[in-house]
Amino acid sequence: MDLEREFERVVAADHRIEPRDWMPDGYRKTLIRQIAQHAHSEIIGMQPEGNWISRAPSLRRKAILLAKVQDEAGHGLYLYAATETLGADRAELTEKLVEGRQKYSSIFNYPTLTFADVGVIGWLVDGAAICNQVPLCRTSYGPYARAMIRVCKEESFHQRQGYELLLTMMSGTQQQRDMVQEAVDRWWWPSLMMFGPPDAESSNTEQSMLWRIKRHTNDELRQRYVDMSVPQADKLGVTFPDPELAWNADRGHYDFGEPDWTEFWQVVKGEGPCNAQRVEHRRKAHEDGAWVREAATAYAAKREKAA
């Protein structure tokens, strides 16, 4: 009982729980699930953008994109490492992902159809991810909080690069401007869905807020994201496909329409445009690489024996 009281005291005081500290099983399980889902999202998220590396229309954009996708692999690595401090195993988590037993962010189940999508993902999708993730830099579990600081720094750099690509494209030909607007039209609603269902329908929020694993509700973060994105859209010269989007002086916030939650749940349940493709791609890479991992393990074991 003393251990539990100490845990609650540390969390309530906004101090960090570290791997060797006592923690409730529920806290450990919730964290493993949340961090693993985040790690899976980074790894699956390599695919939609990786789709354009070979076709990037300038060498500078190719370098930026390849570096960005590489960063995502790095984020996945440190997040999986954070789950290992909680007793999880990276290989097992990967099995769960490729068998469809653990989820990743649904946003990556949408296709990237033009090069403008690369910029829009940087601006809107990474922007939404940053809104979600910045509060996690102060989350109660130390290794997660520290990983998130680094992830957020890099995400924010990616966002800047994405927006800069769009600014450049908007200064180009009419065909390019149309391409940017068309990509914004496709990604706006899915990006709003990245904050999860409305608070009234969100099951895990209360306990997670108490544990300081989550620090703001879905609707709070969604509002913040809309408020930040509208001025950026104006500066860029694009519009969001929402007739209800308008400044509300009384609230001091933008009003906006309701995302299509039916579509959201469809994609979550596996019926999105790319769900099967993304998991299959990851499964194939994992299985094709099995003999290489086995070889590395066998070689290390032989070396150890010889030493």
Added chain:
Amino acid sequence: MDNAYDGLTEDSEEKHWAFGTGFSTALAGVDRAVPSGVDHDVLAVYCLMLGDDALIYSQRLAEWCSRAPELEEDVALANIALDLLGQARLLLTRAAEVEGADRDEDALAYLRDEHEFRNVRLAEIDCGPGPGGDFATTIARLLVMSTHRLALLQRLTGSLDPVLAAIAAKGVKEVAYHRDHAAQWVLRLAGGTEYSRERMVAGLERVWPFTDELFATHAVEAAVAEAGVGVDPATLRAEFDEVLDTVLRAADLDRPDVRQVAALAGRAGRDGVHTEALGFLLAEMQYVARSMPGAVW
């Protein structure tokens, strides 16, 4: 901390973006004048040769992104591809500048046709993750390409062209790591399981037929070597053989006993005569850039 971006801003005027770019130019301060007595056209083509090796090989390596056997390896292969892409950009920029025909790195990368590319054929063939190879073939090519390129860049640091010398000095550090990475994997795969050893042997056999081409001296290479700005690749063979033998011996592997792929009427990659693979690679790499004339990226 109500604004997510404010929390990340460091010394920036732009509150809605976190972190500045703060990049420095790789070759800042280097004298870009072509040394006197050096033929501009010859030097430009030589820069294309070394730049195209890096560009086309980088394009191949980047195909592994999100497909590597392990996340650490995904990061490593992307890193190597990025290093080579960086070298390619500096070399193509130098080629464009020396050529003086109002082209830039992107015009050279995206608007030339197959026969204008000067890379060796080993850079362009599919060694995996496509059907032309696998991870072991990829490692075999990395060992061969990086051993060749490291020896070349080490000599090139003494080039009379200060730009090539600076590019080489930067590249030596990078490619030394590429070679080390490849050598370690050759040891692991050859000494891992029976299956991985078979794959490693097969991988070396796949790439070995293209090795002689790396050391065949083209007239342009002979000319730049003579002028003191470039390297005659034939002079790299002994060092290459020594390094390869050392790695293969440590891995308890024999040199592949396979025939070389001949040149076509004496002409190969350095002359713009390629394998069938390059056309597809370029079609994919170039189509967005070519389909939107006048666009800015």
